[in-house]
Amino acid sequence: MSDTKIPLAGVLGHPIAHSKSPQLHGHWLRIYAIRGHYIPIDIAPENLESVVRMLPTMGFVGVNVTLPHKEAVLELADLVTDRAKLIGAANTLIFRKDGKIHADNTDGYGFIQNLVQSAPKWNPKAGPALVLGAGGASRAVLASLVDIGVPEIRLTNRSPERAEQLAKEFGETIKVVDWVQAGNAMEGATTIVNTTSLGMVGKPEMRIPLDALGPDMVVSDLVYTPMQTKLLRAATEAGATAVDGLGMLLHQAVPGFERWFKTRPEVDDELRAAVLR
Numbered sequence: 180m181s182d183t184k185i186p187l188a189g190v191l192g193h194p195i196a197h198s199k200s201p202q203l204h205g206h207w208l209r210i211y212a213i214r215g216h217y218i219p220i221d222i223a224p225e226n227l228e229s230v231v232r233m234l235p236t237m238g239f240v241g242v243n244v245t246l247p248h249k250e251a252v253l254e255l256a257d258l259v260t261d262r263a264k265l266i267g268a269a270n271t272l273i274f275r276k277d278g279k280i281h282a283d284n285t286d287g288y289g290f291i292q293n294l295v296q297s298a299p300k301w302n303p304k305a306g307p308a309l310v311l312g313a314g315g316a317s318r319a320v321l322a323s324l325v326d327i328g329v330p331e332i333r334l335t336n337r338s339p340e341r342a343e344q345l346a347k348e349f350g351e352t353i354k355v356v357d358w359v360q361a362g363n364a365m366e367g368a369t370t371i372v373n374t375t376s377l378g379m380v381g382k383p384e385m386r387i388p389l390d391a392l393g394p395d396m397v398v399s400d401l402v403y404t405p406m407q408t409k410l411l412r413a414a415t416e417a418g419a420t421a422v423d424g425l426g427m428l429l430h431q432a433v434p435g436f437e438r439w440f441k442t443r444p445e446v447d448d449e450l451r452a453a454v455l456r
Contacts (some may be wrong), residue, residue, distance in 0.1 A: 187238045188439045189218035191252075192245040199454050200243055203432055206453040207444040215440055219357055224251065231255050235274040240439045243432070248278070249284075249315065266318045286316065287323030288398075289431025290372075296430070296446065297422040298397045302396035306310070306369035307331040311361060311387070313341035317374040321349050324370070326429050333368065335361045337375075337432040362388030365396075371414075373400045378408035385409050394418030401427060425451060 190200040204217035222230050244252050249268035257279040263269045269282035294301050308329045313336035335356040336342040346353040356364040377385040380401045398414035401426035411421040429446045437443045
């Protein structure tokens with residue numbers, strides 16, 4: 180018999196049955212032979228605080244956080260990283276041994292690492308970026324692109340007010356472009372990112388003109404259902420480097436897993452296959 184506690188982690192959301200995080204972390208736990216478990220937890224907003232505060236007493240070392248709780252958990256944290264403050268949301272909680280709750284946001288990290296792995300020749304400083312959408316995912320993408328040194332970020336959104344607000348928050352690097360000019364804004368850009376739900380299964384198709392896509396571009400779509408969206412198909416046909424959204428999901432999980440289970444995991448083809456099964 181051993182009195183060593185088996186570390187527990189999980190993902191909080193409402194609903195949560197759709198989450199691929201249990202397959203992702205479960206794969207790593209298996210291949211690294213770690214005595215731990217990763218559990219999906221469906222929790223309604225009104226019960227969020229009581230559940231989060233109880234988890235450490237149950238043996239949880241941390242959790243991932245998804246919709247609709249990513250903003251609310253910031254209020255429960257004792258320590259919040261600068262990037263989580265800037266983005267205004269957290270996707271990773273670490274329950275420290277001193278009892279404090281540490282909140283972080285690794286979405287931007289996952290986005291950049293996905294580009295670095297999938298487009299090794301990508302040079303973020305080579306030219307402007309165009310970002311489609313101004314929601315929560317866009318905030319993480321904008322923060323990471325500014326941080327890595329993209330010289331100009333053209334931001335467009337169907338509701339221009341949201342884009343204007345992000346431009347105020349993230350500074351002069353952000354140039355707001357009217358949604359109807361999104362196709363024209365692709366000209367001269369070297370990085371294009373779709374952070375909207377357009378093209379996702381069950382959502383409207385993307386209707387932006389894509390004839391400005393070219394071989395000098397890296398085109399990333401955060402949508403991964405389907406894996407090949409209209410935007411990514413058009414990018415491939417134009418000779419651009421197309422980067423699907425699944426890699427961002429995989430890479431954003433790395434920092435949390437490392438903190439919880441004391442092992443830095445690898446993102447590889449075997450992991451992608453495990454998550455897609």
